[in-house]
Amino acid sequence: MNTHATGPGLRSVTLMILTLAIAALALPLHAAERGPVTGLPLPRYVSLKASEGNVRRGPSLSHRIDWVYNRRGVPLQVTAEYGHWRRVRDRDGAGGWMHYTLLSGVRMVLVQEDMLALRRLPTPDATILARTEAGVIARLGKCKPDWCRISADGYKGWVPKTALWGVDPDEIRE
CATH class of the missing domain: 2.30.30.40 (SH3 Domains)
Incomplete structure (x- = not known):
């Protein structure tokens, strides 16, 4: 009894899988990533809407404030979403969680x-x-x-x- 599958059927399936794998590699990584809350691309740039914004260790008010941005308009990059919270990072790579109401889609x-x-x-x-x-x-x-x-x-x-x-x-x- 032959335990190895061969023939045109297996070659077609193998070719199809290989084609799909190559096509997936050709896609930019950021093209497929969308925020689970907003459906907007991740990462993406936003700016600080308020003149002051707390950056927290986690996505809730119960998490510790690590620092405070105090410059309206500062550009930030959103890297994740969780409910009303956005994980952001700044030019220096420092990051944390901010409430979405502190952020604006205006590009700075x-x-x-x-x-x-x-x-x-x-x-x-x-x-x-x-x-x-x-x-x-x-x-x-x-x-x-x-x-x-x-x-x-x-x-x-x-x-x-x-x-x-x-x-x-x-x-x-x-």
Whole structure:
């Protein structure tokens, strides 16, 4: 008696499984991840809506406060959801749980480069409209593959995407 299955049927099944495995590897990891509460992508960027926000060790009021953000608009990355709570991390990788009412979907970015030139057009030789210091929080506008338009303190301009925290390297915004 032959205990090994062979023939065209097994080859078809094997080929189908192999094709599905290869297709799964081709998907970006973040494309399949959605928050179980909101259905929004994970990770994603948000900003601090309030002028002050407690960061807790766990997703409830009974968990200890590890620290407090005290800068309205600071960009944060949501990495998990649990009920009314969002696990966030900041530019330095520090993280914790915040109540969703403290967060906004308004996209803000943190300037990481000192004396960053805001340019009229998204090119390195375009006219400089203003300069901004490292640590400035700016509102994120359009993003092309390598440039984003930001606004801060009444100034608007294009900056290299690599000079910002709060936007993904492959992110395009209209």
